[in-house]
Amino acid sequence: MLGKNVKIKEEQHKEMAEAARDIRYLLQRGYPRDSSIRFAGDHYLLDKNERYILARTVFSTGTAIARKNKKLRCQELKGRTLLIDGYNVLITLESLLKGGDLWRADDSFLRDIKGMFRSHSNDRSTFEAVEEMLSFLASSEVKKAIVLLDTQMKNSGELAALIRKRMEELSIKGDAETSRHVDYDLKNCEPSSVVATADGIVIDSVNNVVDIPACIFQTWNKE
Structure with a gap:
């Protein structure tokens, strides 16, 4: 079965990693999520797909911890x-x-x-x-x-x-x-x-x- 060889991605290339760090920083300080992703995406010249990945995977520390605590x-x-x-x-x-x-x-x-x-x-x-x-x-x-x-x-x-x-x-x-x-x-x-x-x-x-x-x-x- 092909799927059993799949690898889960947890790392990004340098620009995406830096954008993710900046997005977390902005979210922690109360900036709107969409604006934070757009700002970081524009700054690091990320394409549409890269921005979508960040939108699906990057969250504030508080949100991440709260969700992990609910997870069985x-x-x-x-x-x-x-x-x-x-x-x-x-x-x-x-x-x-x-x-x-x-x-x-x-x-x-x-x-x-x-x-x-x-x-x-x-x-x-x-x-x-x-x-x-x-x-x-x-x-x-x-x-x-x-x-x-x-x-x-x-x-x-x-x-x-x-x-x-x-x-x-x-x-x-x-x-x-x-x-x-x-x-x-x-x-x-x-x-x-x-x-x-x-x-x-x-x-x-x-x-x-x-x-x-x-x-x-x-x-x-x-x-």
């Missing part, structure tokens, strides 16, 4: 109810499976940099990602898992039906549903629930989070 270890899910930000998790897993570029951010979460959510379509790698995700859930012995998929995404209903079928076959309690407001649903879940996502806005709004792609990548490296 991969072994801490037994008996817990898990809500899964479906496309957020699956698209990152697809990048892993394809050997694409993934970055470990300041807040410790694994993120892809393709920005492809609206143009995403289900293909073989999507179904492989589903199998990896469900295999992890089965081995984690979760009490229940609810996978939420954005209604706006192409063929989300068909994907939800496939996930429901495979969950039943694997004896995983839970459901797969489509929603017009996945972020709202996740942010307003029961306080004791665990949310699987790398979406910073959602992470900041909930109590317990897990990074499923990072857990699966960790498992691969133990094999």
Whole structure:
């Protein structure tokens, strides 16, 4: 499997590293995030892709620490109810499976940099990602898992039906549903629930989070 040879990027070239340092400095002093990234990007003459990487991976120390403190270890899910930000998790897993570029951010979460959510379509790698995700859930012995998929995404209903079928076959309690407001649903879940996502806005709004792609990548490296 190609994805099992992927390497997670944690280092940047000199200009990006210096821009990241400056962005953290500005964020710590209360400057707006977008303005900080634009200022540093202009100063170091970074291209659009480099700026997008920084936007996905660089955070203030306070934000990074707060998010890390909410993050559960991969072994801490037994008996817990898990809500899964479906496309957020699956698209990152697809990048892993394809050997694409993934970055470990300041807040410790694994993120892809393709920005492809609206143009995403289900293909073989999507179904492989589903199998990896469900295999992890089965081995984690979760009490229940609810996978939420954005209604706006192409063929989300068909994907939800496939996930429901495979969950039943694997004896995983839970459901797969489509929603017009996945972020709202996740942010307003029961306080004791665990949310699987790398979406910073959602992470900041909930109590317990897990990074499923990072857990699966960790498992691969133990094999």
